[in-house]
Structures are given as C-alpha cells and as structure tokens.
Amino acid sequence: MKKVIIVGSVALDSISSPFGKVERTVGGSAIYASLSASLFSPAGIVGVVGKDFPKGFLSNLKRRKIDTSGIKFEKGKTFFWRGKYSWDLNTAHTLATQLNVFANFKGEIPSNFLKEEFLFLANIDPVLQLQVLKRMKKSGGAKFVAGDTMNFWIERKKEELKRVISFLDVFLLNEAELRQFTGQHNILKGIKKIFAMSKNLKGIVVKRGEYGTCFFMKNRMFFLPAFPLEDAVDPTGAGDSFAGTFMGWLASRKKINWQELKKAIVYGTIVASFTVAGFGTKGLLSLKKSEISKRYRKFAKMVHFEKTQI
Amino acid sequence: MKKVIIVGSVALDSISSPFGKVERTVGGSAIYASLSASLFSPAGIVGVVGKDFPKGFLSNLKRRKIDTSGIKFEKGKTFFWRGKYSWDLNTAHTLATQLNVFANFKGEIPSNFLKEEFLFLANIDPVLQLQVLKRMKKSGGAKFVAGDTMNFWIERKKEELKRVISFLDVFLLNEAELRQFTGQHNILKGIKKIFAMSKNLKGIVVKRGEYGTCFFMKNRMFFLPAFPLEDAVDPTGAGDSFAGTFMGWLASRKKINWQELKKAIVYGTIVASFTVAGFGTKGLLSLKKSEISKRYRKFAKMVHFEKTQI
Numbered sequence: 001m002k003k004v005i006i007v008g009s010v011a012l013d014s015i016s017s018p019f020g021k022v023e024r025t026v027g028g029s030a031i032y033a034s035l036s037a038s039l040f041s042p043a044g045i046v047g048v049v050g051k052d053f054p055k056g057f058l059s060n061l062k063r064r065k066i067d068t069s070g071i072k073f074e075k076g077k078t079f080f081w082r083g084k085y086s087w088d089l090n091t092a093h094t095l096a097t098q099l100n101v102f103a104n105f106k107g108e109i110p111s112n113f114l115k116e117e118f119l120f121l122a123n124i125d126p127v128l129q130l131q132v133l134k135r136m137k138k139s140g141g142a143k144f145v146a147g148d149t150m151n152f153w154i155e156r157k158k159e160e161l162k163r164v165i166s167f168l169d170v171f172l173l174n175e176a177e178l179r180q181f182t183g184q185h186n187i188l189k190g191i192k193k194i195f196a197m198s199k200n201l202k203g204i205v206v207k208r209g210e211y212g213t214c215f216f217m218k219n220r221m222f223f224l225p226a227f228p229l230e231d232a233v234d235p236t237g238a239g240d241s242f243a244g245t246f247m248g249w250l251a252s253r254k255k256i257n258w259q260e261l262k263k264a265i266v267y268g269t270i271v272a273s274f275t276v277a278g279f280g281t282k283g284l285l286s287l288k289k290s291e292i293s294k295r296y297r298k299f300a301k302m303v304h305f306e307k308t309q310i
Numbered sequence: 311m312k313k314v315i316i317v318g319s320v321a322l323d324s325i326s327s328p329f330g331k332v333e334r335t336v337g338g339s340a341i342y343a344s345l346s347a348s349l350f351s352p353a354g355i356v357g358v359v360g361k362d363f364p365k366g367f368l369s370n371l372k373r374r375k376i377d378t379s380g381i382k383f384e385k386g387k388t389f390f391w392r393g394k395y396s397w398d399l400n401t402a403h404t405l406a407t408q409l410n411v412f413a414n415f416k417g418e419i420p421s422n423f424l425k426e427e428f429l430f431l432a433n434i435d436p437v438l439q440l441q442v443l444k445r446m447k448k449s450g451g452a453k454f455v456a457g458d459t460m461n462f463w464i465e466r467k468k469e470e471l472k473r474v475i476s477f478l479d480v481f482l483l484n485e486a487e488l489r490q491f492t493g494q495h496n497i498l499k500g501i502k503k504i505f506a507m508s509k510n511l512k513g514i515v516v517k518r519g520e521y522g523t524c525f526f527m528k529n530r531m532f533f534l535p536a537f538p539l540e541d542a543v544d545p546t547g548a549g550d551s552f553a554g555t556f557m558g559w560l561a562s563r564k565k566i567n568w569q570e571l572k573k574a575i576v577y578g579t580i581v582a583s584f585t586v587a588g589f590g591t592k593g594l595l596s597l598k599k600s601e602i603s604k605r606y607r608k609f610a611k612m613v614h615f616e617k618t619q620i
Contacts, residue, residue, distance in 0.1 A: 040620065087495040185397040188540040211521040212535065223535040223612050225522065230498040262615040289620050296618070302533050304614055305572040308606070310350065310599050 002251040003042040003067065005113045005141075006033045006244065007132050008122025009102055010047035010071065012078050015279060017085040019233035025280035026057045028079065029122035029148070032237030033244030035284045036271050037120070038064040039292065040248035044113050046070035046132075050078040050101045060285055069110045074101040089235045089276070090209040107132045114139035118251040120243055121147040121168075126160040133167050144250065146170040148243055154181050165198045172205040172243055191216045203261065205246070207239055215265050222262050227273035227299055234279045241275040241284060242268035270295045312561040313354050313377065314347040315423045315451075316340050316554065317442050318432025319412055320357035320381065322388050325589060327395040329543035335590035336367045338389065339432035339458070342547035343554030345594045346581050347430070348374040349602065350558035354423050356380035356442075360388040360411045370595055379420045384411040399545045399586070400519040417442045424449035428561040430553055431457040431478075436470040443477050454560065456480040458553055464491050475508045482515040482553055501526045513571065515556070517549055525575050532572050537583035537609055544589045551585040551594060552578035580605045 008030035014023045030047045037043040044067035053073070061068050079102035082095040107128050114135070119142040121129040129147060136142035147168045153161050154177055161181075165171050171194065173181065182190035191204055195218055204216045210232075212225035245268040253260045270292055274283045318340035324333045340357045347353040354377040363383070371378050389412035392405040417438050424445070429452040431439040439457055446452035457478045463471050464487060471491075475481050481504065483491065492500035501514055505528055514526045520542075522535035555578040563570045580602055584593045 186540060186542070188538055208521065211518065212533075214535075214538070221538065221612055222615070223522075223538070224615075225524075225533040225535060228498055228524070228531065228533070230496060232496070259616050263618050266615050267620075293620055300615065300617065302531055305532070305534075305576050305610065306569050307610065308573050310577075310603055 001042050002118055003044050003113070003116045004037040004118040004120060004244070004247045004251045005044045005046065005109070005116045005136070006030050006037060006120045006122060007046040007107050007109075008033060008124055008240070009079055010049050010053070011102075012052070012080050013236060013280060014080075014082040015084070015234055015236050017089065017234055018087055020279060022279040024080075026054065027081070027237060027280055029237075029240040031281060032240035032275065032284065033120055033122055033247075034061065034066045035064060035281060036241040036244030036275075037248030037251070038066050039245065039271065039287065039289065040267070041118075041251040043067070043244070043248065044070055044110070044116065046107060046109055046113070048072045048074055048101050048105045050074055050076045053078045067113075070108075070113060072108070074104070076101045083236065085235065089232055092236070109135055113141075115141040117141060117143040118247055119145045120247045121145065121164070122240060122243070123148045123150045126153050126157050126164045129164045130160065130167070133164065137167075144169050144256070146172060146243060146247055148172045148239065149177065151177055151180055162197060165194070165201060168198070168201055170203040170205060170246075171198075171201060172207065172239070174207040174209070174239070178206055187214065205265070207242065209235070213242070213265055213269060215261065217258070220258060222265060224265055224269055225303065227269055227295060229273055229277055232276045235276050236280065237284075238272040238276050242272040245271040266296060266299060267292065270299060311352050312428055313352040313423070313426045314428040314430060314554070314557045314561045315354045315356065315419070315426045315446070316343045316347060316430045316432060317356040317417050317419075318343060318434055318550070319389055320359050320363070321412075322362070322390050323546060323590060324390075324392040325394070325544055325546050327399065327544055328397055330589060332544075332589040334390075336364065337391070337547060337590055339547075339550040341591060342550035342585065342594065343430055343432055343557075344371065344376045345374060345591060346551040346554030346585075347558030347561070348376050349555065349581065349597065349599065350577070351428075351561035353377070353554070353558065354380055354420070354426065356417060356419055356423070358382045358384055358411050358415045360384055360386045363388045370591075377423075380418075380423060382418065384414070386411045393546065395545065399542055402546070419445055423451075425451040427451060427453045428557055429455045430557045431455065431474070432550060432553070433458045433460045433463075436463050436467050436474045439474045440470065440477070443474065447477075454479050454566070456482060456553060456557055458482045458549065459487065461487055461490055472507060475504070475511060478508070478511055480513040480515060480556075481508075481511060482517065482549070484517040484519070484549070488516055497524065515575070517552065519545070523552070523575055523579060525571065527568070530568060532575060534575055534579055535613065537579055537605060539583055539587055542586045545586050546590065547594075548582040548586050552582040555581040576606060576609060577602065580609060
C-alpha cells in the first residue's frame with residue numbers, strides 16, 4: 001500500500017464562529033490532510049510540535065494508521081492560531097498567530113518516508129517545500145507531488161513559489177490566490193498563465209469555498225459545487241482535508257487517469273464537507289466510510305443531468 | 311405549440327465594461343427573456359416603448375416568431391439604463407436610470423395571450439406582477455408561472471412580493487436577494503423559509519452569477535456551475551436569458567418532471583453563457599441551436615463523474 005507523505009503545520013487553534021467556539025484544539029494543515037488521506041491510504045505526517053502539545057491526540061492519528069515518526073517534539077510551544085469567522089464562513093479573520101517552534105521547522109523527512117511516491121506539500125514556506133521535494137526526489141520518491149500555498153507566500157516569495165510549481169504534478173490554490181498570483185481576473189486566463197510557466201505541471205485545483213472546486217488539466221476541466229450544508233460551523237482545515245483526501249484517493253488507485261482524478265476531487269469535496277460540519281477536527285475524527293459513500297451517491301444525483309437534443 | 315408569455319421591461323441600455331461598450335442598444339428583461347425562450351418555443355412579449363425605440367429591432371423578434379402584439383408604443387421616451395461593470399462582472403453599477411414610458415407600464419395582456427399556459431413575470435413591480443397573473447388565471451391561462459424580482463422590490467414591497475410568490479410555480483432570485491429576503495445567510499435555510507411561506511410554490515432557482523445556479527424543490531436539489539468563459543464581456547440580461555430559456559424549454563415539453571426541470575436549468579445556463587459573451591443582445595441574436603447542443607454536451611462532460619465505491 002502506498003503511503004501519502006504530508007509535510008505541513010501542526011497547530012493549536014482557537015476558533016470561533018457564530019455557531020460556537022473551541023479553544024486550543026489540535027489543528028494545522030498536516031493534521032487535517034493526514035486524517036483525511038488516511039481514510040483512503042496509509043499516511044505519514046511530517047511536522048513539529050512543542051511541549052504543550054496534547055500527546056493524547058497522537059492516538060487519534062495512530063488509530064488511523066498514520067505514521068507519526070515525522071513529528072518532532074521541540075522545546076517551546078506549539079504553533080498557535082486564533083481565528084474568527086462571521087456569518088460568511090468563507091473568510092477567516094486571524095486574531096493571533098504565534099509561530100513558536102514552527103518558526104524553525106525544517107521539514108526533516110524520516111528515512112523510511114524518503115522513497116514514498118505520494119507527497120503533499122501543505123502550505124509552508126516555498127523554500128522549505130522545494131528542499132523537501134528535492135530531498136525526496138533524490139532518494140527516488142515524490143513521483144506524484146501536490147502543493148498548496150497561500151497569499152502570504154505569493155506576496156513575499158513569488159519566484160520561489162514558481163520554482164516549486166515547476167516540480168509539482170498538481171498545484172492547489174484558491175480563487176483569490178489565483179488572481180493574485182497571475183494578475184488575471186478570469187479563471188481560464190489565469191490557469192493558462194500558470195500552465196505556460198510550469199511545463200511539468202499536470203493539474204491545477206482552484207478552490208472556491210462554498211462555491212466548490214474546479215480542476216484543470218491542459219486540455220480538460222471539471223467543475224464541482226461544494227456539497228451544500230445546513231450545519232456548516234467551522235471551515236478551518238477544509239482545504240487541507242480536500243487536498244489530503246485527493247492524495248489519499250489517488251494513492252489507493254492502480255492508475256491515475258482523468259476519471260480517478262475527478263473522483264479524487266469529488267471525495268475531497270465530500271470529506272471537506274464533513275470537516276466543515278464540526279469544530280476543529282471533530283467532524284473528521286468521527287467520519288465513517290459508509291457516510292462518505294452515501295454522500296457520494298447523493299452528490300452525483302445533485303449534479304448529474306440527462307443527455308438530450310434540440 | 312405552447313407560447314411563453316413574457317411581461318417585463320423593454321429598454322435602451324448604454325453599457326460599458328473593461329472589454330468594450332455599447333450605446334443605447336435594445337435591452338430590458340422582456341427582450342432578453344423572449345429572445346431566449348423563442349429558441350425553444352413560440353413567445354409573446356408584453357412591454358412598452360417610446361417614440362425613440364428603433365422599430366427596426368422588431369424584425370429581430372419577428373424573425374424568431376415572437377408575437378410583438380403586446381408591445382405598446384407610447385408618447386415619450388423608452389426606459390433608459392446606463393450601467394458599468396468592472397473586472398468583476400458579477401456586479402452592475404447603475405450610472406443612470408430613466409423610467410420614461412415604463413413608469414406608467416400597466417402590463418396589459420393582449421386577449422390572444424390570456425389563455426396561454428406559460429407565463430414569465432420578469433422583474434417588475436410585484437403589484438403589477440400580481441395583476442397580470444390574476445388576469446391571466448381568471449381567463450384560464452397562467453397554469454405554469456415563473457417570477458423574478460430584485461433587491462429594490464424586496465426592500466420596498468416585501469409583502470406584495472410574498473403574495474406574488476404564493477401564486478408562482480417557480481421563483482427566481484439571486485443569492486444576495488435570497489439572503490435579503492429571508493434574513494438567512496445559509497442558502498438551505500433560506501430556501502426552507504420561502505417554501506414554508508408559499509404553499510403552492512414548487513421550485514426556487516437561486517442564481518449565483520459566475521458560480522452558477524442551484525434549483526430547489528421541496529425534497530430535491532440540483533447544483534450547476536456557470537459555463538466557464540474566457541470571453542465574458544457583458545453580463546447584462548444573463549438572468550433574463552436564463553429564465554426565458556428555462557420557460558421556453560419547459561413549454562416545449564410534453565410533461566414537466568424533475569429531469570426536464572434540470573435540463574431547463576442546463577439550457578438556461580448555456581444560453582446565458584452566450585448572452586454574456588456579447589454586448590447587449592448580440593450574443594443571443596446570432597445564437598444557433600447547433601451551438602447550444604454542442605455546449606450542452608461539453609458541459610455534461612465538465613460536471614459528470616463516475617460512480618465508485620469505497
């Protein structure tokens with residue numbers, strides 16, 4: 001069984017929305033992505049935490065067969081984030097960020113991870129993304145790499161990010177970041193621009209929050225709405241759940257083709273919808289495969305239509 | 311062949327966007343909706359124009375077999391609108407509105423229209439919508455009625471609008487209007503609230519601009535993205551094109567069921583995409599059925615995915 005290696009942040013999050021709040025819950029891109037990937041494939045997580053990290057949480061990862069040997073325990077405090085959402089759950093308002101031990105995160109990959117084929121580079125400094133990527137490629141791993149980013153890096157390290165993208169198979173970003181990165185308001189024009197600058201890139205995922213996701217290859221595209229929820233309460237980690245699921249599904253397949261890529265997008269959307277329905281990782285931790293399958297079938301009914309002719 | 315009766319504005323529009331501009335082009339909700347409906351069914355238009363209306367344009371309607379006997383010519387000037395779009399084509403910025411002869415529009419229905427089954431009440435005063443609707447129902451017509459509205463009426467005539475909705479089969483509004491009308495940020499909650507207040511209402515269309523459309527019945531829903539365009543230049547009339555197509559398709563069917571309603575949404579989306587690709591009615595006037603069919607097939611490929619199981 002192929003293992004998905006996930007490199008990113010492990011955090012303690014204090015989150016509030018009009019629907020409730022939670023204090024210092026375990027979060028971070030690598031946590032959401034690995035919990036999600038592990039629904040479909042084994043996963044290995046690479047991150048750093050401090051002395052205040054609740055070690056009991058590791059049992060949640062191990063129960064999902066997530067290899068935690070890449071989590072380093074350092075002196076100091078775990079990366080802390082405090083954020084707030086208003087009724088419009090699309091935008092997070094950051095109230096506090098304390099990088100703590102994450103400031104010195106080097107993304108050291110355990111030797112037993114180095115040859116793994118599937119790598120997800122969650123949103124971290126592109127310089128670090130490139131180091132991890134090169135290290136694994138040199139060891140014969142990282143044959144299929146997906147990478148995420150954020151507005152912070154597009155503003156500050158655009159050239160480094162471009163270099164990372166040139167090594168990626170799939171690049172994930174949200175719609176506002178696409179516009180920021182390409183200077184194009186029109187999505188199709190922006191996508192063309194990214195493909196033109198990154199010859200090896202095969203696919204681009206554009207995340208549009210409650211409006212869903214589009215997936216582009218050079219000559220095809222797939223559009224999917226978000227799964228509609230009456231009980232959305234906390235979108236934290238939705239994008240990382242999406243990406244982890246996307247990679248987990250693909251790692252579980254014998255072949256990666258257009259049909260499997262589309263399914264990866266659908267599963268990513270569905271797992272993300274369960275993430276959003278609970279604070280922190282709550283929705284993810286209690287998620288059963290039967291619930292995913294049920295929602296997959298429901299989703300197909302919601303978006304498919306019959307052929308016809310005029 | 312069933313005729314779709316369309317009651318709404320006929321206007322002269324001056325429109326500009328980053329992609330060009332046009333001066334005093336024939337527009338208005340009834341024009342866009344009837345040109346679109348007539349791609350699938352005969353249509354009859356009810357509106358009012360002034361002495362400055364370019365009579366030559368009527369030949370465009372007649373060529374499409376649109377019955378123009380409901381267009382009244384009055385002394386005075388035609389309704390004029392000047393609007394501007396920025397790069398974000400989602401929002402129209404109104405620079406000038408001159409109601410002119412439209413201020414006294416009474417929505418008088420020619421007697422040969424009164425018994426027609428399909429009625430589309432475009433965005434006009436709900437008091438007028440109700441009069442038209444009752445008049446036709448009294449004559450044995452208006453068995454299937456769709457109605458549109460706008461923020462202006464939600465603000466000023468909410469109770470009258472509620473009364474109109476109680477007589478509609480399908481209510482169309484955009485996402486911001488749904489929130490404004492129901493006080494609910496969550497779409498699903500808003501939809502429930504409208505259904506709860508309007509016992510006869512069968513369907514609700516929520517228009518989300520470039521993010522597409524959702525269609526709700528009491529126990530089902532259908533989500534569709536917009537057809538992605540690189541060459542979107544002017545969204546004026548997109549919603550009316552959608553609604554006209556929706557009604558035209560349904561009027562052309564023997565039976566209205568869930569599958570046909572979904573197809574009506576798909577065709578509506580597609581015709582609207584051609585409208586947006588030209589200034590004013592340009593995209594609509596040159597549109598061929600073969601182009602619609604081609605885009606329909608392309609669209610299905612873009613949103614469908616295979617069954618699977620985990």
